[in-house]
Amino acid sequence: MDVLSDVIAVMRTGRPRSARVAWHAPWAQRFAPVPGSAGFQVILQGPCWLVRPDTGPVPLAVGDVVFRPHGRGHTLADNPATPPTAPCDPDDPRSLARHTTDTVSTPASADVPTTVTLCGAYQLGPARPHPLLHDLPELVHLPAHLGRxxxxxxxxxxxxxxxxAPRLGRDAIVPALLDTLLVHILRTWLDEQPARGATTGWAAALHDPATHTALQAMHRDPARPWTVATLAAEAGLSRASFSRRFTALVGQPPLTYLTWWRMTTAAHLLRESDAPLHAIAARAGYTSEFAFARAxxxxxGTAPGKYRRSE
Incomplete structure (x- = not known):
């Protein structure tokens, strides 16, 4: 798998949740913080505002996509001055039930402005999140621009x-589309960073040919006994130049990241599969279960078997 696909596969867990929601003015809905999740809003009809406690309100228009990668709370409103209602918990589908949208096309009054949104959330793995997630800002706002x-x-x-309009197969296609939406949100954000002058971090690393090649090699075959020299050869650089460039962009030396990725992959396999310990150890580059368990x-902070039982 490529680096971004790997990152999403490891950081996502469970099933994503979503709803199509109609709001009739005046309205202001507060969304509670949900640690360990990332939420999104897509504006389908009518303008609205995103209100956060730490900064000024953000106007949203039809087609705008908003991604909140760190699970922080926020408010959507028809007007920043509208008092918000009690917090809505995306983990509880009943908290949106009063808004769901069988009546979107026929609101109570034709004179009442209606806003329609797609809202949803992704559950993130309980293990330490990938550093790519740390690089994302509190708010990723992708305005709708014709042709973009x-x-x-x-x-x-x-x-x-x-x-x-739910149809047969909805339970299969909606989670797949939500995962596709997450990929496109992250792709779009990553693609826009070089134009904004990003010179460090994961966006810069994935756009740097040498660093990207080394990351691809690690993710393609994490069990291989990589050294800085063999990774530098993959990247087409000298050992010293490669190590400096990788560390500056990614924020940690190559072998430190490789070990982190091996342990993160192992934790994911322990959570999500019933693979035996020796097979997981081999996937992480260890020929000895004992050496793997120590690492x-x-x-x-816990042994692999205990980690699996607790998860």
Whole structure:
């Protein structure tokens, strides 16, 4: 798998949740913080405002996509001055039940402005999150611009259609579309960073050919006995130049990241599969279960077997 696909596969867990929601003015809905999750809002109809406690309100228009990667609380409103209602918990589908949208096309009064949104959340793995997630800002706002981000817009349209008029196969297609939406949100954000002058961090690392090649090699075959020299050869640089560049962009030396990734992958396999311990150890580059267990406990604070039972 490529680096971004690997990162999403490891950091995502459970099933994503979503709803198509109609809001009739005046309205202001507070969304509670949900640690260990990332939320999104897509504006399908009518303008609204995103209100956060730490900064000024953000106007949103039809087609805008908002991604909140760190589970922080926020408010959506028809007007920043509208008092918000009690917090809505995205983990509780009943908290949105009063808003769900069988009556979107026929609101109570034609004179009442209606806003329609797609809202949802992704559950993130309990293990330490990937550093790519740390690089994301509190708010990723992708405004709708004609002709820009066609794949993102197509995914939003498909998801909106499925949620508006449920049909056979919905339970299979909606989670797949939500995962596709997450990929396109992250792709779009990563693609925009070089134009904004990003010179360090994961966006810069994935756009740097040498560092990207080394990361791809690690993710393609994490069990291989990589050294700085063999990774530098993959990247086409001298050992010293590669080590400096990788560390400056990614924020940690190559072998430190490799060990972190091996232990993160192992934790994911312990959570999500019933693979035997020796197979997981081999996937993480260890020929000895004992050596793997020592390394895993050093990184996660608990033995692999106990970690699996607790999860």
């Amino acid at each position: 981000h066609p794949e993102l817009r197509a995914t939003v349209d498909l998801l909106a259609t499925e949620l508006e 895993f406990k050093r990184h996660h």
